[in-house]
Amino acid sequence: MKILCYRSxxxxxxxxxxxxxxxxxxxxxxxxxxxxxxxxxxISDFSPDVIIHxxxxxxxxxxxxxxxxxxxxxxxxxxxxxxxxxxSSNFLKPFVTLKQVHVDDAEIEKFKSDxxxxxxxxxxxxxxxxxxxxxxxxxxxxxxxxxxxxxxxCGMCDSKEYFKFYNNAKASxxxxxxxxxxxxxxISDGNPILFTGSNYDECITLIKDAVNKNIRYSIDxxxxxxxxxxxxxxxxxxxxxxxxxxxxxxxxxxxxxxxxWNTK
Amino acid sequence: xxxAICLENLSYSAFSKEAISEINxxxxxxxxxxxxxxxxxxxxxxxxxxxxxxxxxxxxFHNGIIISHKINxxxxxxxxSNNSKKVLYLYDLDWMIEPMMYxxxxxxxxxxxxxxxxxSEDHVYxxxxxxNREPDAIVKNFSLEKIWNSL
Numbered sequence: 001m002k003i004l005c006y007r008s009x010x011x012x013x014x015x016x017x018x019x020x021x022x023x024x025x026x027x028x029x030x031x032x033x034x035x036x037x038x039x040x041x042x043i044s045d046f047s048p049d050v051i052i053h054x055x056x057x058x059x060x061x062x063x064x065x066x067x068x069x070x071x072x073x074x075x076x077x078x079x080x081x082x083x084x085x086x087x088s089s090n091f092l093k094p095f096v097t098l099k100q101v102h103v104d105d106a107e108i109e110k111f112k113s114d115x116x117x118x119x120x121x122x123x124x125x126x127x128x129x130x131x132x133x134x135x136x137x138x139x140x141x142x143x144x145x146x147x148x149x150x151x152x153x154c155g156m157c158d159s160k161e162y163f164k165f166y167n168n169a170k171a172s173x174x175x176x177x178x179x180x181x182x183x184x185x186x187i188s189d190g191n192p193i194l195f196t197g198s199n200y201d202e203c204i205t206l207i208k209d210a211v212n213k214n215i216r217y218s219i220d221x222x223x224x225x226x227x228x229x230x231x232x233x234x235x236x237x238x239x240x241x242x243x244x245x246x247x248x249x250x251x252x253x254x255x256x257x258x259x260x261w262n263t264k
Numbered sequence: 265x266x267x268a269i270c271l272e273n274l275s276y277s278a279f280s281k282e283a284i285s286e287i288n289x290x291x292x293x294x295x296x297x298x299x300x301x302x303x304x305x306x307x308x309x310x311x312x313x314x315x316x317x318x319x320x321x322x323x324x325f326h327n328g329i330i331i332s333h334k335i336n337x338x339x340x341x342x343x344x345s346n347n348s349k350k351v352l353y354l355y356d357l358d359w360m361i362e363p364m365m366y367x368x369x370x371x372x373x374x375x376x377x378x379x380x381x382x383x384s385e386d387h388v389y390x391x392x393x394x395x396n397r398e399p400d401a402i403v404k405n406f407s408l409e410k411i412w413n414s415l
Binding site for chain 1: 357359360361362363364365366367368369370374389390393394395396
């Protein structure tokens with residue numbers, strides 16, 4: 001079976017799902033990738049049986065051939081899937097992308113910190129003053145693509161390295177409603193501290209305890225084992241292919257997941 | 265002492281003004297070989313009483329000192345195949361002004377082949393926070409004598 005992944009625009013969750021396919025270890029499945037202009041000749045040369053794409057608003061991939069079209073683009077078709085519409089029967093719940101956590105001893109200093117945050121910390125207001133004050137001696141690192149002239153700003157970092165920062169920080173700040181980041185922190189064995197938007201004093205106490213006493217925290221409803229078992233990009237790819245009736249491909253995805261996770 | 269100072273270009277900037285003033289006043293009464301290396305070609309905003317080279321000349325700049333004031337220039341000088349001492353006279357905390365990758369900033373600032381000199385004591389804490397490195401010296405106003413003496 002030949003599967004063509006067509007990338008209309010770069011979108012993190014879509015990339016994560018199609019990247020699972022490259023882990024398939026069976027000669028029965030051939031995977032092709034295409035992006036940019038749709039070149040009908042190259043598509044017919046490859047002659048795919050399945051096309052998985054993210055073209056906005058399209059319920060079918062625009063080719064005449066009888067190809068199974070899987071649409072990851074929030075449309076309402078039978079083979080369409082949504083990351084946003086919770087009422088959709090083909091809703092894809094938030095998931096994590098498995099990434100390396102291990103860091104060589106020689107590099108560990110690069111990823112160490114007392115508190116880490118991915119994003120702009122200006123929402124933290126009073127808490128930010130605490131984190132960036134020299135007298136508190138908190139080694140705070142934050143990363144975002146917009147330069148900030150604030151102590152603790154460290155530049156931009158590759159999303160592949162988020163888990164290493166979470167894993168090597170004594171605490172990882174996260175907004176209460178940022179499910180994606182919470183899952184990332186939990187799966188990378190980080191130490192999450194939830195910011196609700198107003199719990200400044202509580203966060204300061206939690207940070208002090210995490211930094212000075214190595215206290216570990218957990219968040220109700222998020223367990224590392226459960227996330228690894230049910231909420232990875234492999235599980236969502238499995239859900240997609242099971243839903244459209246490609247059961248053998250779905251099984252290969254799960255095999256690839258086990259291999260992937262056991263080897264990294 | 266044989267020294268090359270790296271500049272982005274010869275247009276006006278706070279650092280290029282300081283550096284060119286320092287060179288011009290220094291070469292008047294000294295036999296030290298001091299030159300400039302510019303990464304971009306522009307018309308100079310002031311007379312420069314020293315030779316100006318392109319960055320590719322750095323590969324044959326041996327037995328001297330190469331001073332850069334920006335992290336991306338320091339990255340280039342560290343990649344040069346010469347035996348000169350490399351100095352980063354960090355004028356500003358570059359990554360807080362322009363988008364930069366943490367890995368690049370960290371790798372340059374922690375490179376033990378690089379002498380790290382800061383312009384301001386205010387820069388010590390952010391650098392310690394970022395990469396746990398203390399500077400080799402703090403020189404508040406750009407001065408070749410002070411930088412040479414700190415090495």
